[in-house]
Amino acid sequence: MKPTDLLLRLRSPVILEQTLEPEVSSAKERLSPVKRVVSVDIFRGLNILLMIFVNNVAEVRGLPWWTYHRGDINGMTYVDMVFPGFLFLMGMAIPLAVDARVARGQSKMEIWGHVVWRAVSLLVLGLFIANASHVDAQSTHITQVWWTLLGLVAITLAWVRFPGEEQHKALYRAMRYTGIVMIAGLFVVFRKITREGEIGRLDFSYVEILGLLGWAYLLVSGLYLLFAKRREILVGTFAVMVVLNTFSTMGWLRWMGGGPVQWNPFEAGLSSMTMAGVLASFVIVGNAVAPGFRQKARSILVTAGVLFAVGFTLQPLGISKNRDTPTWCLYCTAANLLVALALYWLADVKGWKGWAKFANSAGANPLLPYMLAYVPFLLPPLYWLSAMGTSGAWGLGKSVALTGMVLLITRALLRFGVTLRV
DSSP, X not given: OOOOOOOOOOSOOOOOSSOOXXXXXXXHHHTOOOOOOHHHHHHHHHHHHHHHHHHHHTTOBSOOGGGSOOTTSSOOOGGGGHHHHHHHHHHHHHHHHHHHHHHTTOOHHHHHHHHHHHHHHHHHHHHHHHHHTTOOXXXXXXXXXXXXXXXXXXXXXXXXXXXXXXXTHHHHHHHHHHHHHHHHHHHHHOOEEOTTSOEEOOOOSOOHHHHHHHHHHHHHHHHHHHHTTOHHHHHHHHHHHHHHHHHHHTTSOGGGSSSOGGGSOSOHHHHHHHHHHHHHHHHHTOSSSOOSHHHHHHHHHXXXXXXXXXXXXXXXXXXXXXXXXXXXXXXXXXXXXXXXXXXXXXXXXXXXXXXXXXXXXXHHOTHHHHHHHHHHHHOGGGGGGSOTTOBHHHHHHHHHHHHHHHHHHHHHHHHTTOEEOO
């Protein structure tokens, strides 16, 4: 089974009515009212549900070409736009989450610690998913099923959140530390059989989508923490990322591509889509750059048009997700800007949000459905729940059924206040 190609933005932050400056000078400002931007949750929920669906459809044979990733073929389908949606949404949430922490009185050092912890957590979760199906029972001295089950238990203990944890801090810390020790132990004992027939250890060459998200999150969050008051610098970093991605695709920067992921962590194309989300949050969510919807719409439409034009100009370099070409990045970024604007108009301006109520739970805590959707792929006894080995309408139906089942479980857990956050 191939690792899935989508990701997610993990912890759903408190979203402020407007983007705050990185420093809050008074207690009154720290205690100012907060408001959720409904369209961001809707966008996130729809994206995570689409991710679950297309991951299953990828295992179904005999469907039209536009239901699959294009792979190494020049071009893209809607499937190739789901992962960029996660990157974009993660970027939109970065200033909102960071500024919410500032508003609660956290210091920059505390926020830096949180950013690093979240990035490391994403890398760990990505490594778990990427390696779980390759456990060799004989050399690991534990079966693949039990290694994976213990890993899922460890992840739950380390990152689960539940009601009343403030009143049971000792229990919460004990659970968290136990989970961390367990996952570390499982990584240490992990063994697999390499293609050469030798015994290998944990493979760091691919950190799955969550790991790629972690690198992009670390870089872009760091830039935001350094230059939040200098938005023109953040715009400049986006432009630099696009240029670097272009040079890398042209082969001018060999060190930036073609090697193992651990030697190429801050991939310019993926980071550019994340930074685009940060900049979009200034315009769509905040009021300092564009106070009214007309100004927001004008800014987003012009920016999307420019990005489409630049992407079209660079199209001779190819349109490929696998090669992370700049045209793919720019087309997806422009499309995400338009979707974010449309959803903001529908949900936050017009108040039409009931149509997306089904996606609320997935949008509120996307890590939970993301991990739940992987369980049938990582545990052989549950393969039958997935669409692996199916074809046509039967496989399509199973993909819809698994997506619905994950959504129902997520909603049930959230009713009891149980979430999964890093």
